[in-house]
Amino acid sequence: MKNIFKQGTKGHDQTLLLLHGTGGDEQDLLPIAEMIDPNASVLSVRGNVDENGMNRFFRRLAEGVFDEEDLIFRTKELQDFINDAAKEHGFDRDKVTAVGYSNGANIAASLVYHFEKPLNGAVLLHPMVPRRGIELPKLEKFPVFIGAGSNDPICPPEETDELEKTLSEAGASVEVFWANQGHQLTREEIDHAKEWYDKNMKGE
Numbered sequence: 530m531k532n533i534f535k536q537g538t539k540g541h542d543q544t545l546l547l548l549h550g551t552g553g554d555e556q557d558l559l560p561i562a563e564m565i566d567p568n569a570s571v572l573s574v575r576g577n578v579d580e581n582g583m584n585r586f587f588r589r590l591a592e593g594v595f596d597e598e599d600l601i602f603r604t605k606e607l608q609d610f611i612n613d614a615a616k617e618h619g620f621d622r623d624k625v626t627a628v629g630y631s632n633g634a635n636i637a638a639s640l641v642y643h644f645e646k647p648l649n650g651a652v653l654l655h656p657m658v659p660r661r662g663i664e665l666p667k668l669e670k671f672p673v674f675i676g677a678g679s680n681d682p683i684c685p686p687e688e689t690d691e692l693e694k695t696l697s698e699a700g701a702s703v704e705v706f707w708a709n710q711g712h713q714l715t716r717e718e719i720d721h722a723k724e725w726y727d728k729n730m731k732g733e
């Protein structure tokens with residue numbers, strides 16, 4: 530997969546996995562990583578699916594209707610890619626926190642739905658429920674931050690509530706930050722994500 534890897538500060542073992550939204554690329558979330566943890570290593574990945582010239586992490590059949598077979602295939606592809614990248618770059622595979630926006634948040638959530646411990650934490654910015662009707666792996670205390678917009682037409686509040694409930698029922702510890710916003714990212718949301726990260730991923 531096309532990607533950018535940036536080595537973090539010496540002695541700092543956390544890696545941020547950046548996953549962009551539809552139509553974005555591996556450059557998009559670099560400033561967000563800088564705001565959340567400027568010392569972390571960064572693995573920023575470009576989605577392999579091309580939807581009329583827009584990069585995505587998996588196919589969809591319509592707006593908000595996912596191609597489940599492709600989602601499963603692409604989730605495994607991303608998981609394998611992270612495993613290989615950890616070997617290539619020598620980062621700690623057990624200390625990877627995803628930061629995903631929209632379509633990128635959806636594939637990050639899909640990793641968590643399909644694999645045992647694919648991440649050590651997840652910042653999901655405007656995510657949807659990736660799949661329904663499957664049992665999730667045990668997520669004992671797995672830390673999740675969800676950034677949501679109360680007027681988000683793509684990820685309506687019921688969808689956020691359902692995702693929070695499903696992850697919590699599997700054992701995750703989920704914090705949701707609601708902004709009076711739509712689908713766009715806001716500074717306020719990133720500031721809250723950073724606070725959450727410092728507390729949960731760095732123990733500050």
Ligand code: MLT
Nearest residue numbers: 551589592593631632635
């Ligand atoms: C998706 O297809 O993953 C969601 O609808 C969000 C997006 O528009 O990318």
